[in-house]
Amino acid sequence: MAENMELLTRSWNVITNTLTPGKTTPISPGTEVEFINAIQVMCENDLGHLVKEWFQECVQQDLRQRVAPEFWSHFDNIDGDNASKHLASAVEFLHDVFSEYTPCMKKMEAVCPQRATETLNAYPTELSDLIIIYFKAIIFYAVPQNFLEIVDSFYSQAFKVFHHTSTTDMEDEGDEEDGTHCSGCAEETEQCKCQAIMDSFHNVNRMLDEIGILERISGGAVTKIVHQRIQHHVENTCKGTSKLYTSRQCRESWLENKVIGWLNLVYTTNPSHVDTDSISGFKGRLLHFLYETFARTQIEQLFNIIIEFPESEPAILDLKFCLEKTDLRSHLVTSLKSAFESRLLHPGVNTADILTAYISGIKALRVLDPAGVILELVCDPVRRYLRSRDDTVRCIVSSLTDDGNNELLDELFKAQPTALDESCHSDDNEEMWVPDPVDAYPGSTSKSRRASDIIGMLVNIYGSKELFVKEYRTLLADRILTQYNYEIEKEIRYLELLKLRFGESELHSCEVMLKDVxxxxxxxxxxxxxxxxxxxxxPEVDVNAMVLSAQFWPPFREEKITLPENIQSLLKKYTTEFEALKGNRTLVWKPHLGLVNIDIELKDRTLNFSVSPVYAAIIMQFQDKARWTVEELSNDLQMPATALRRKVAFWQSQGLLKEETTDTFLLVEEHKGRTQDIMVTDEDETESAMASASAQREEELQVYWSYIVGMITNLDNLPLERIHSMLRMFAMQGPASVECSIHELKAYLDRKVKEQKLVFCGGAYRLPKNN
Incomplete structure (x- = not known):
């Protein structure tokens, strides 16, 4: 027993002397044999595991007490200029330490049986892997901030030098040399240090890789640098209206050459240790980051991209590809909705501009998302806002029928039918069925979203073709009665195209109107x-009439005026001649509508004007006498004084009348300057000849007034909902009935309350007691 203990003690002393970390004395062949015999003795006595445990403990103590303090001492009180040198020196020291451990580890792994090197399952079975874990856990368990900054600076400088030395055309802004300094190392050109920096870069990476801590030291810095570089490149090449069209292939090629090429330099220092799977995975993550960065950049300026469509279609297609690779659809929808609301949906933007942006949005977003889900989500606030504007329908109809380069007119020329039930007109029957995205509205289908054209989507803002047909009828009437042009070929052309969209029956009144012309x-x-x-x-005055079938035309703007007797006599004569031709039909004149071509002969000049009958009647009064008061003119023309003052102001602006005293006007016969014949058109003549939309609607709703009075008379008082339901039952039936929503009915009844024709009390309407 004593002999065995002595043998074990001697063997243990041999092992500890041979495997002590940091020992640099070479081992002789005799000692090597003695070490192997000592290991065998320990294993025969089932004490082999103690050797490895002791060695591990010695390594940990050495790392704590000697290596770590000396390693971190390299970074005490260093300046920025020498930071890279200190990093290289510290890594070299660490590499020397690892080199000292390597022979000991090899001996352990070579002579110890497997059971002597086995440890708990939570640790690697290879001793070298375990030592690397000790390096990471003991030396780098808490990394100072200045060390991270030094590493960042080291790899940033190396990347800049690599980018400078590996390119012939400067692709990124800010990379150009100024002629005296190198853009890689920032030193004077004659003292360029790029080669020295790259040599140090390769050397440090090699040593870190041999130790096994390359990823631990460089991973964070490398990831940060390449991410910053990708963001910098994307912003420089893709941000701004002039940079919307950089192709995706160019960006991917840049990533492969500039970023992945540099990563290969970092992680392939030892060809025998190249981890191709790791580099491939890193490349995949960087591609994803490139797509995500590009997508976020384009989403920020997507509103401008949409406005520039179709020139910006390449950017839309690239964004579509990136959306398929990332999870940014919801971010896009939120961001674009916010952009529309802040830049379009407020009173400072004209309705025509909103419609133009909306149409561009429809076209661009259909390229971005053919299923139409993004368009449906983003443009819903735009549709609701357009519905709230009074002039939306008029702007749409005007664009449909105005000459010039506008997109709605191009859509009209496609001559496709417009239907509210769009699912009946889809061509998707021949296509493979594709499920809707998860963010799609459950109430709509991909087939209906794809089928609707632009005009159909604009019509569906209101959900009624009748409203657009009615607005077109008013616009057509206004155009006829303000231009007084009998050439209607262009209007017939538009009407035929609109028939294909809205149907012949809906546009029958418009057809009759053109026939009247x-x-x-x-x-x-x-x-x-x-x-x-x-x-x-x-005759002295040639009269031409526009004879209209009143029941087919929308209501006219009313204005009281009594024309001069000579004009009235000419109108009566025309009426007699009309009756002679048409038998039992006669004419009802609208004296305030029309166009009068009038020559005004003054002492020093003759002027020619084309004005409405109202303006002509006012100036003709000054043939009899040169001075008139507003009251006298009002009595003669049977015209309200307030309207008369506004009309007189036109002749004042032309220099023909001047106000001597309040409401007394004098004809100006002489004018300083040479006499000339001029043609003047009244700017106020752009006023519509038709009644306003609100006035027309008020007249339409007036048909319900007798029903409402009768209901309230019989039932004393009624709430709004009951009045609306009874009107729908009794008054809103039949093809000629006028539809009225409950909100519109409430506004109408509230106006009657203000006019004191109704009383609202306790949530119900009733008639005033004096009724």
Whole structure:
């Protein structure tokens, strides 16, 4: 027993002397044999595991007491200029320490049986892997901030030098040399240190890789640098209207050459230790980061990209590809909705501009998302806002029928039918079924979203074709009655295209209106020919009439005026001639509508004007006397004084009348300057000849007033919901009925309350007691 203990003691002393960490004395061949025999003795006595445990403990103590303090001492009180040198020196020291451990580890792994090196399952079975874990856990368990900054600076400088030396055309802004300094190392060109920096870079990476802590030291810095570089590159090449169209292939090629190429330099220092799977995974993550960075950058400026469509279509296609690779759809929807609301949906933007942006949005977002889900989500606030504007329908209809380069007119020329039930007009029957995205509205389908064209989507803002047809009828009437042009070929062309969109029955009234214009042209010719046949002299004032079928035209703007007697006599004569041609039909004149071409002869000049009958009647009064008061003019023309003052202001602006005293106007016969013949058109003539939309709607709703009075009379008082339901039951039936929502009915009843024709009390409406 004593002999065995002595043998074990001697063997243990041999092992500890041989494997002590940091020992640099070479081991002789005899000692090597003695060490192997000592290990065998320990294993035969089932004490082999103590050798490894002792060695591990010695390594840990050496790392704590000697290596770690000396390693971190390299970074005490260093300046920024020498930081890279200190890092290289510290890594070299660490590499020397690891080199001292390596022979001991090899001996342990070579001579110890497997059971002597086995440890708990939570640790690696290879001793070298375990030592690397000790390096990471003991030396780098808490890394000072200045060390991280030094590592960042070291790898940033290396990346900059690599980028400088590996390119011939400077791709990123800020990389150009100024002629005296190198853009890689920032030193004077004659003292360039790029090669020295790259040599140090390769050397440090090699030593860290041999130790096994390359990823631990460089991983955070390398990831941060490449992310910053990718963000910098994307912003420089993709941000701004002039940079919207950089291709995705160029960005991926840049990533492969500039970023992945540098990563290969970092992680392939030892060809025998290259981890291709790790580099491939890193490349995949960087591609994903590139797609995500590009997508976020484009989402920030997506509103501008949409406005620039179709020129910006390449950017839209790239964004579509990146959205498929990332999870940014919800971010895009939120961001674009916010951009629309802040830049479009407020009173400072014209309705026409909102519609233009909305149409561009429809086209661009359909390229971005053919399923139409993003368009449906983003443009819903735009549709609701457009519905709240009074002039939306008029702007849409005006764009449909105005000459010029506008997108709605191009859509109209496609001559596709517009239907509210869009699912019936889809071509998706021949396509493979694709499920809707998870963020799609459950109430709509991909087939219906894809089928609707732009005009159909604009119509669906209101959900009614009748509203658009009605607005077109008003716009057509206004155009006819303000231009007084009998040439209607262009209007017929638009009407035929609109028939294909909205149907012939809906546009029958418009067809009759255009027929009235053509008939009026023939009528004027027949009356003129009849006068010639009867040998009548040409009248001083030639009258041409636009004879309209009142029941097919929208309501006219009303304005009281009594024309001069000579004009009235001419109108009566025209009426007589019309009755002679048409038998039992007659004319009801609208004296405030029309166009009068009038020559005004003054002492020093003759002027020509084309104005409405109201303006002509006012200036003609000054033929009889040169001075009139507003009251006198109002009595003669049977026109309200307030409206008269506004009309007189036009002649003041032309220099023909001046206000001597309050409400007394004098004709200006002489004008300083040379006499000339001029043609002036009244700017105020742009006022619509038709009643306003609100006035027309008020007249339509007036048909319900008798029903409402009767209901309240019989039932004393009624709440709003009951009135609306009874109107729907009894008054809103039949093809000629007028639809009225409960909100519109409430506004109408509230106006009657203000007019004191109704009383609202206790949530119900009733008639005033005096009724």
């Amino acid at each position: 053509a008939d009026s042209k023939r009528l004027n010719s027949r009356i003129a020919e009849g006068r010639q046949q009867n040998g009548e002299q040409t």
